[in-house]
Amino acid sequence: MSAFDSNPFANPVDVNPFQDASVAQATSRANENLGDYNPFSGNISGKTIPASTASSQPAVLQTSVEQTPRATAAAAQANLIKQQEELERKAAELERRERELENRSTGRPNNWPPLPNFFPMKPCFYQDFEEEIPEDYRRICRRMYYLWMFHSATLFLNVLACLAYFTVDSNYGVDFGLSILWFVLFTPVAFVCWYRPVYKAFRSDSSFSFFFFFFVFFFQVAVYIIQTVGIPHWGNSGWITSITMINKNLAVAVVMMVVAGFFTVNAILAVILLKMVHSKYRNTGASFSKAQQEFSQGVLTNRTVQSAAASAASSAAQGAFGRSQGN
Template sequence: MSGFDSNPFVDPVDINPFQDASVTQVTSGVTESIGDFNPFTAPDRGSHTGTTIPISAASSQPAVLQTSVEQSPQATAAAAQANLIKQQEELERKAAELERKEQELQNRQTAGTTTNTGVKENNWPPLPKFFPMKPCFYQDFDEEIPEEYRRICKRMYYLWMFHSTTLFLNVLACLAYFIASSTHGVDFGLSILWFILFTPVSFICWYRPVYKAFRSDSSFSFFFFFFVFFFQVAVYIIQTVGIPQWGNSGWIAAISMINANVAVAVVMMVVAGFFTVNAILAIILLKMVHSKYRRTGASFSKAQQEFSQGVLTNRTFQTAAASAATSAAQGAFSQN
């Protein structure tokens, strides 16, 4: 009951925690050791080497001298000058490029290949200016044909030229054939017809399609060329054989003239050799064009698509279709 007699409203006794016996003993020992310690005496330094903080325990970060971020006026001026020099060099390069293109345009205008509006003028065949007929086609291998196909395209052009030369020589051989024997007038007449007909037709039907195919990577032009050139190879073989009365100075016709006239037979054999070279070159170039065609990624479906687009966008076809539709509508209206 004595524990309940104390008055809870009386102020508690003030207790100083620093007057505790354990605290005063520790603090008094520390002050004495501090007062006796002299860091500048050698013995004391030796006795306290075990408490020295090692270097590795200290901070390893070096002192960094903060520099100013702002550049000096001289550095700013030098950078601006270098930038101006770079811009000037770029402008000079562009001006030289424009001058080169302008010079090329002037050269083309001087050569007559382009008009003042920049539209390309036809330059083939290269006819003189006083000639009444004008060129019908535009042809430029370096400008229109990619470098990958330029060589084979030129070879096809040379084959056409060789083909035309052979047809002209065939006319001369058939003329000699007709002079040696009057019964071979049909051969001479047909040789003239073949020269007049096959020279332009071969240019339009198989050379220009392969030129367009290499120029624009056209699947339709490739297929058209293969279709026509296959028959051209067959014609070369027939001309090489030289069937009598067909207008060709081939091997059969040439051999048949050996007993009658050796000179005429030799001339005809030379032309027969030209026809043979035509056939061989045609077969070789056909295989080369086919190998190039397979690398272009052309296909029959693309050829059909190009043909349909070409027909639908053709102005003549559109006019004809519109006229037919108008006529059909007028006929149906008049019947009603």
């Protein structure tokens, strides 16, 4: 009954486990050892642990899972910084090259036509196949230039043939006069209207220049065919006029036939080169939409067109204002 008489709510007897004799003896020994321990010395209790007794296994640094995303992000950031620096370097290089080209284009003098220094007129164009024309288009561009030179020589020979024609028969003075006109007119017009556009097209890969060249050069081929035929009183020493001259003067007829052969060669070469330029044009990626875009940008950025449009708009506004006041 004594167990039932004890008070369950009374404080239990505090039992100190360290009061046991064995526990007290163990703790006193541990305190003595700790008193002699120096963590900065290489021994415990004054005794050095030999290296052979140490563990032979290498220490392995256990990386935590939290550091892996940080390292990946740091590596990715470093890669992005490196790519950005590379892009900035390339952009600076391109800008430097563009600046050099602009300085070269503005500072270089025109070299065509090659005129002597004492001549009152100066060259009007700059032309350099090696510098301005890419290697893939250089040969066809040179051939177009040679065609223009052959075209000019043919027109000059046509003047001589028509002069001989006129000396035999004075009724053909019109042909001689027109031959001079064709030589003076078509030589520079051909250079400006179809040779320079194809030169610019190959130089800058301009779709508008390509389309302009095709439009003009198609009519040039038609003119070559007409000159080859040689319609009388048109100022051309073609096959018809040269054949009709055989019965009158054989020597003049031979000269005119030579010129007619030159016109024929012009027509054949023009057709061949037109096909070659068209094949090159298809490989450049030019299109009619690009030509329209280049034309619109060229018109909008042209200062002459802008000034003309501004003057026209101002004059129209003044006229409308004057009419409104008059009413």
